[in-house]
Amino acid sequence: MTQEAANRVHDLDIHDAYSRAVIDVVDAVGPAVVGVRAGRAGQGSGFLITPDGYALTNDHVVAQAAAAELEAALPDGRVLGAHLVGRDPATDLALIQVSGHALPFARLETARLPRPGQLAVAIGNPLGFESTVTAGIVSATGRSLRATHGRLIDSVIQHTAPLNPGNSGGPLLDSAGAVIGVNTAIIAYAQGIGFAIPATTADFVVAQLIHHGHVRRARIGLAGQTRPIDPRMARMLGLSAPTVVEIAQVMERSPAARAGLRVGDWLLSLDGQPTSSVDGLLRLLGESQIGVPMAFALLRGRERLTISVTPEQDIQG
16 A cells, blocks of 8 residues: 555544544434524524433523423424523523423533533534534633623633524533533624533533522622722732722612712722622622622722621522
8 A cells, every 4th residue: 555545544534533423422412402492582402401301501592482482392303392490691591491201311511621622513403404513623711701691601612613593502512422511602703713601600500590490699789890090009909900890889778788888989809809800709709608798898089998798699690
């Protein structure tokens, strides 16, 4: 065999191995991917995660649908009724339950984090074409994406598996057929850029929605803006970055109002953690902070103060 012929055989082996990997993923997980029909509000994708019908999709797929309008179309041709278990606009995730039993399901990968360069397979129903498969790689992790709710979604996966409208809510899978993310968005006019909410976030949201019907987060009741300050002042205040959160509004009868926070206050830290941005402040307000006093270090005019605030539950996600 000539060297040229040997090279062709080697290339074919590589392509065959890639094809086999994608085919194996589709064979294993494809039956668990459903088309989510939300009445006149539109349609998207989703995937079953338990044999008794719990399925993940995007919040924006089901947000405008009445509960009675939800249906799930399975790849085997069945169309089953479904009801909404709960929504989390802050992560663009929603949980529905499909009417059925002994259903095929996919597994969320929460033990191993995805790595740039690894295979990424997307299955969904773009533009109404059911069970469409695309493949690419994980191109980056740790991205941030702004949800329609306003919160920043952390640790988002960026990948190159082509997505189109209707892919929303479908799974992003690794070569073992485990779900590493929930596809959520594309950038218009940008080739090869897709985003997925990581499986670790989805696993947390699922547990919260099953137990509470919503995701429990802490709320203090203020609106703020990230304000740049003079670097010399930042050093004088002992800040790690030349920005603070400036309070723009304090909601009536909120924890912030009861604690005495005021419009114009500069928030420097919360329980010793820097609050150099609004998003940084939101990250510090998780479920474990509900009902627990927290210490705000702030600057009011020229006076440094420490004020205790007890966050309450925010059930709006």
